[in-house]
Amino acid sequence: MIHKDTEFETQWEQWADAAEERSAKSFRNIDRIVERNQAKVIRAFQKHRVSDFHFSGSTGYGYNDSGRETLDRVYADVFGAEAAIVRPHLVSGTHTISAALFGVLRPGDELLFVTGRPYDTLNKVIGKTGDGLGSLSDWGVVCKIVPLRADGSVDWPAVEAAITDRTKVFAIQRSRGYDWRPSFTIGQIGIMAGRLKSLKPDGIVFADNCYGEFTEELEPAEVGVDLIAGSLIKNPGGGLATSGGYIAGKQRLVELASFRMTAPGIGGEVGAMLGTTRSIFQGLFLAPLLVGQAVKGSVFASAVFDRFGFETHPLPEDRRTDLIQAVRFPGAEQLVCFVQAVQKAAAVDAHVVPEPWDMPGYDHPVIMAAGTFIQGGSLELSADAPVREPYIAYMQGGLTYAHVKFAVKQALSDFRARGFL
Structure with missing residues (x-):
């Protein structure tokens, strides 16, 4: 017989x-x-x-795959872009962003990150001169990073000072990454794009759109951004896409990115979909609803943890522009307990106990909870944190609102058992 803590259940x-x-x-x-x-x-x-015959798979070169070609056009329309490429062969958000940047940059060009230090996994993509890894820096692309102001806003005087004749691409990261700051709304991104174009009319404005798709009514390409990229195992895959990424924006820029994705002169004209087309289409169809479920879960979690005195960002009343909910804990023990509780609340691998480890691409030990049907699928409920001060956990996703509630309840139960409440 399972014993239930009736006092806790009532509370x-x-x-x-x-x-x-x-x-x-x-x-x-x-x-x-x-x-x-x-x-x-x-x-x-x-x-x-779109018809059911578009869902048929292709093999080999994948020439004349009408499903793939239609999928590209649908994505372009949904994201307000001239063109798009959507492929299961893009293995992650980092790979997709890398393909986009390498596609449009050339040796001697400058890449300027205007929203501060990018997400940790891009560090190796940026690299260092002579690192031998084939990074942007190794290929002679100069990468500059302009830190954000203390209030999380763009430091425009510093951006202007960093621009030179060689500046080719301005990079914007929509989501906060591992920072305690607001993510950038579509309205803010539109203002950034306009201002950057006024400073350098021939500059390319690129946005990392990961975690942000369908959280607002517009997307970055609809407010002046030239090129965007994201992962299908995040928002737009709707929990069904088993791998992949998308690049969307101006026709010529997407074409250049496609040459990096495959090979010059080949681009998006080939690429067998290997039976993934149906799930990518259906995932896109479901994505608005499931993103809404995840965002509701983040709002709920924020309200609950704020009630108990933990700092949460955003607060429940704040405007949302991505999936991510940050919660700050007083120490490493509470941080680890929270992430482990999210894992314990999963339907998949709930018996696994995550521990901090030195994960490739990160500068500190990281603990990750990911009891997901799709490995690394962060539209599904997950949580991760670098184990460093100030001890902040980043929770995202949740295919159903009820699952997020279940996980928050598990976390509070574990906190109570450990004397953290």
Whole structure:
């Protein structure tokens, strides 16, 4: 017979009700965004006459794969771009971003990150001169990083001072990464794009769109960004895409990125989809709804942990532009306990206990909870954290709102058992 802590169960219901009452206005706004994005996706499917024969797989070179070609056009429309390439062969967000940047940059060009230090896994892509890894720096591309101001805003005087005749690409990271700052909204990104174009009209504005797709009604390419990239095992894959990435934007820039993805002169004209087309289409169809479920879960988690005095960012009432919910803990023990609780609440690999480890691409030990159906699928509920001060866990995803609630409840139960509450 399973013993239940009736006192905790009663308290949990009260805490959850209070959190949902506090979050009600945010939930209504999320529902509106879901409905409008769902309509946008359906209209794109209808415009390009998506049919069941488009779901057939291709092999070998994949010449004349009408499903792949239609998928590219649908993605371009959904993301407000001239063109797009969507492929299962892009193995991660980092690979996809790398293909986009290598596609448009040449030796002697400068790449300028205007939103501060990029996500940790891009460090090796940027690299160092002579590192022998084939990084951007190794190929003679100069990479500059302009730190954000203390309030998380772009340091425009420093950006202007960093621009030279050789500056080719301006890079924007939409999501916060491992930083305690607001992520950048579509409105803010549009302002950035306009200002960067005024400073250097021939510059290319690139945005890493990971974690942000469908959290707002517009996407970066609709507000002046020239090129965007993201991962299919995050938002746009809808929990069904088993791998892949997308690049979208101006026709010529997407073409150049496709030459890096495959080979010069070949680009997006080939690439067998190997049976993945149906899941990528269906995942895109489901993505607006499932992103909404994940965002609601983040709002709920923020409300609950804020109630108990933990710093949360964003707060439940704040505007959302990505999936990520940051929670700051007083020490490493609470941080690790939280991440382990998220794993314990999973449907897959719940019996596994994550521990911090030296993960490739990161500068500190990292602990990750990822009890997911798709390995690394961060539209599914996951949490990770570099184990360093100030001890911040980053939770994202949740294919169902109920799953996120279940995980938050598990975390509070474990905190109670360990004397952290």
